[in-house]
Amino acid sequence: MSIMETIHIIGLSPGSLEMSRRARKTLSTANLVVGGKRLLAACQDAIPANGCASLPIAGPLSPIIENIRKTAKAGDSVVVLADGDPLFFGIGKRLGEELGQENITVEPNISTMQLAAAQLKLPWQKMDFVSLHGRTDYAPLYAALVRADLIAVYTDSENTPAEVARALLERGAECFAMTVLEDLGTPEEQIRPLALPDTWGMDFSPLNIVILERLYPPEIGLTLGIPDHFYLHQKNLITKLPVRAAGLAHLNIEPDSTVWDLGAGCGSVSIEASHLARRGRVFAVERNKTRIAMIRENIRRTGAWLVDTVLGPMPESLRGLPEPDRIFIGGGLGGETNHDSSLLTVACDRLKPRGRMVIHCILLDSLHEAKDHFQKLGWHFGVTQLQASATDSLAGDLRFKAQNPVFILWAEKP
Template identity: 30%
Template sequence: MNKINVIGVGFRPLEKTARDILLGSEVVLTNKSLHDVFKRYDEYESVRDRIIVHGTVYEMLDYIADNFRDKKIALIGAGDPMFFGIGRLVIERFGQDAAEVYPDLSSMQVAFSRVKETLNNALLISLHGGPDPKKRRKRKYGIAELSYLLKRHDKIGILTDRDNGPDKIAKEIFGADVQMYVCEKIGYDDEKIIKGTPEEIAGMSFEYPNVVIITSAIVQKCNSAVGAIHAECPLGKLPLPVFGLKENEIEHSRGLITKDEVRAVTIHKLRLPQKGVFWDVGAGSGSVSIEVAGLFPGLRICAVEKNDEQAANINENINKFSTNNIELIKGSAPEALKNLPAPDRVFIGGSGGNLSDIITTLNNKMDSGIVVINAVTIETLNEAVQSLENSGFRVDISEVSISRSKPIGDKKQMSALNPIFIISGEKNICQAS
């Protein structure tokens, strides 16, 4: 059976194997922009009469499906077709055994070399959407997560598209202490490299295609400090721990914060997904939301809080930790919940005496998911269990008793905190076998 041969172009002459396969193909498929690139290759004149230029990638895939069994087909891809490229779509549709891939350099590789930055430990993402919204690859990260990601990574490389260009990226990270490079039309005769701050880049326009590289000397310096908060790494600039924020790092009032150890167990019980909607009801300082946002930047987090002082703390923490996937909902539950998107997970840290009504409201909006409730009193424990069971949740209860050391002279002794009941309710959740 004929193979679908995906050949990357853009930067280097074709290797002998790829060249021989191209010259032996009966049909060469490409799109308009890659056709212009391919014209520069020595092999172009030999195959120009066999080239079919399609408008979209999906037209090419449909043509391949109808013809590859009877015809030798070469498909021209950009750079490395397996780096956020057409190679993935070919493999997904036809299988690994049906295709061979002959890569060129990727535009990302070339861009990093142009600006003389290493790819080591860089986060590489694509904001490229594709022509058909219904068929687009689900992005691991979106443009809204960039501020958060810059807390974790000293270098980020971004493949852009026309809707998510350098100026839009710059506006999203406006004010960040970073350097941006826009590598415009890499590999073309009119290639250009533009360097600037987000404020400078935000006011410019750029030719497409382009690659954006963001570097942060501060995060790089902090990462090399191995762990603790360093004098030269103020918390607002520190690449935060993925898990394990301390109470004194989170803005809160009068000790009203979910204690570190309880927060850890609570988040474990939630079994959070990478994507979806998470409600934090009675969010208080927002400590649970902040920690969850760091662990799962793809989650949409609705932090519901009625108290003005606590809401101010949540806003301060959102800004402090650049957790832009948290939305503060100012109001009392259950009324404040009615217009929120249906949740996949819910944490109730405070209910204002409306626990049963809150559970009824979320149950009406939640087809499946997990609810976790933290309770201090026996009465709240009983109400939580009864309300969850009446709503069809499978209930599990844990009691967390924490003791912490405190100094007594030159020695230490353990001091107990109030025990906390953690009630978990699951509804239509598949269990791991």
């Protein structure tokens, strides 16, 4: 086993970029100093003038980490400069994973989040944290909107505060207030409470953090077993509560699951699936524009911001979606318009290995088609027939009114 010189990761105070005496002493013996250009410039007077190289962090981290590894293995001292706490959405985590935690030491400083909370006088032990650095999707932000009342968002040059506001407005998440804190710890420090629509076209300092605070709760609490009449739906086209509960149980959704709800109708399955896939993604796919509008309204009512709506025919509209761990098909296999559809074939192909699919069938042709398909594929599958009855008023008393029987077909991909 090769011996590696300990790598020192030093956090600088946000804004002022000051460091402790201990950090200055460590830096004075360095052979290689690594950090962003802004951090290197701020520490120039503490970096040894002779025999010390500086390596700016720009572009991919992999070659920089490899350079750090080689230098440390050669027995030279390496210091990595970070902003605030290196282990809180910082470079410390990545270096620990790549180089081994036993080969690093960390001297943290106050984090930007601590400074922001102090300026706003906000207790933050129950706050949720989201980093959008380098991300092309906002799934972590939408998940945080569901579970937290107070959220800190780390932005970047692409995912600006204005883009965060746009994402919230597109989902109908107008129940959150936004505060943008810029250049904290510097003379240019600015704290701006902003209405979401007001951020359109605004410029922000690259050094900013966004705090989102819930103003009021959703109209309907996001849980399993939401009553059918709470959902806006069309012509009784809804997966009724008893069948919905059984279907979700058969799906066996995990917290990190990516879920497709195909033929989503009013979105009741998607919305309750998002309560289970709280760190994953949920896509409600529907070809009818009116129903898509209903899904979006139901998302707004329940605060199920994690659900993405996809309008279009199937299977064409599935092409750009990430591979699913779970697929629910509540509509789209039966009926005259779907006789020649390749939906089931495409869904089976795209499902991840060891993934699970659940199909609700009312028509016998649909049941036989799906059963035969899974038999040909050699998948493990089963069928449950569910016939539920619910109370209904009659002659001043109650009677049981039968709902349509449904075949719940589940299958597991090898």
